[in-house]
Amino acid sequence: MLNFSKKLIHWYLQNKRELPWRQTKDPYRIWLSEIILQQTRVEQGMPYYFSFVETYPDVKALADAPEDDVLKLWQGLGYYSRARNLHATAKKVAYEHKGIFPDTYKELKKLKGVGDYTASAIASICFDEAAAVVDGNVYRVLSRIFGIDTPINSTPGAKEFKALAQELIDEKDPATFNQAIMEFGATQCKPKNPYCLHCPFNEGCIAFQQGKISDLPVKKGKIKVRDRFFNYLIFITPDGQTMLQQREGKGIWRGLFDFPLLETEKDLPEARFRESVNSLKITTKEKSIRFSDLPVEEVILQQRDPIIHKLSHQKLHVKFWVVKLSEAPGLQTIAYERLGDFAVPRVIDRFMEDFDFKDFL
DNA sequence: AATACGGGGCT
DNA sequence: AGCCCAGTATT
Structure with missing residues (x-):
């Protein structure tokens, strides 16, 4: 032309x-x-x-x-x-x-x-x-x-x-x-x-x-979306500390921080989750402890239905669980006031917007 | 050649 | 629910 x-x-x-x-x-x-x-x-x-x-x-x-x-x-x-x-x-x-x-x-x-x-x-x-x-x-x-x-x-x-x-x-x-x-x-x-x-x-x-x-234009092939089920553990110590981990490897959000995570194959019933989480290894800064070896006082689910978070190739079903500890764990913790210093995925940022740690102290 | 990688806006 | 966005890197 x-x-x-x-x-x-x-x-x-x-x-x-x-x-x-x-x-x-x-x-x-x-x-x-x-x-x-x-x-x-x-x-x-x-x-x-x-x-x-x-x-x-x-x-x-x-x-x-x-x-x-x-x-x-x-x-x-x-x-x-x-x-x-x-x-x-x-x-x-x-x-x-x-x-x-x-x-x-x-x-x-x-x-x-x-x-x-x-x-x-x-x-x-x-x-x-x-x-x-x-x-x-x-x-x-x-x-x-x-x-x-x-x-x-x-x-x-x-x-x-x-x-x-x-x-x-x-x-x-x-x-x-x-x-x-x-x-x-x-x-x-x-x-x-x-x-x-x-x-x-x-x-x-x-x-x-x-x-x-x-x-027009013509685009070939449809992408397939994978369902994943995330259970985030929001630890809370008596002195207002929590735990974060930095994501590694090749998957989503590499380099960003999130809470300790138990990923499951399906959306587990609450009882099954409480059973499975015991064998989860919690790791922060290279130190690692089994969940069941932590001084856990109480585990509280924050929402009945999972939060749906859609990515281009994944559909995330996310639940947040507050885990109250009766004393400090032998792991690195951070004050919840400092959470804002870390880059976190949108789904976590959004959840934190209307979540108040003080409710659990 | 396919697939993974975010989050948000529009229809 | 599906498509698309001033795409790139990896498999």
Whole structure:
């Protein structure tokens, strides 16, 4: 389509939103915004962008922060490996690149957490390199206008859309073109109820002309969601202390903190739970004790029905149990006033909002 | 080529 | 309930 980029940029200049990261070409801020915006809506990411810029004004400030602080600031945004990669890359740039970001797509892509999309975005926006971005918006816009039904989440699809975007990009102003096509997808060519009637491309839009707007883009395969059953143990000592553990391994919420946890195959009846929990090993800071060897005074279930917490690949059934101890356990404990210092999953943060330790002292 | 990885908003 | 979001890394 001749003139595509001209029309697109014209539309953009008249319709773009004023966003904080559009006021700068500073690679640190562009990089930060792009990581935050991965699989995340602008409105959801914006508050996090502000707090990161304020807390860590430059890449060195971020590099020198403790990882747990970065995780805490990221709390609630999800996909926490982004925060760990963000921190690792900040260290890399600060101390192996002398605080200067790489200035090409090829070099940017070598950074942790920077894939094809993000490398293209930074290279084009900060350094005017003609590297086409392909994100969810671009897939949608191109699949509809050009009537392409190749599944966007297939290898052929990825190649086809990337090549098309690269063909269409305005090599004189790749920064504006890339942001324009994404903005167009986000606010005009939306997933549901796009504004086709006053779309500048509707005459040439294959999907619109053929009434296939709701059929494009095509996405293959449905993800399966796994049910999991979590029983969180909120220990309470006579002097108002509780226990937290930091999650390790490869699963969800790696690096975040949560309460000692008994995971079960099903939603156990209360009696079965009280039986099973006895053999649970409680571990904080490398020391570990069997639940049954603890000075347990009382175990109180906090809700009859589990709290349902949905993730992209898991459906969590969560119960919280208060465990009153008659004396301090031989494990590391923390004062409940300090719970707010730790990055915790949303489901725990939300539960703590209307939970008062004082009720159990 | 598939799958894991969060949380929230919209329909 | 299902889909999608300025995707990336791992298997």
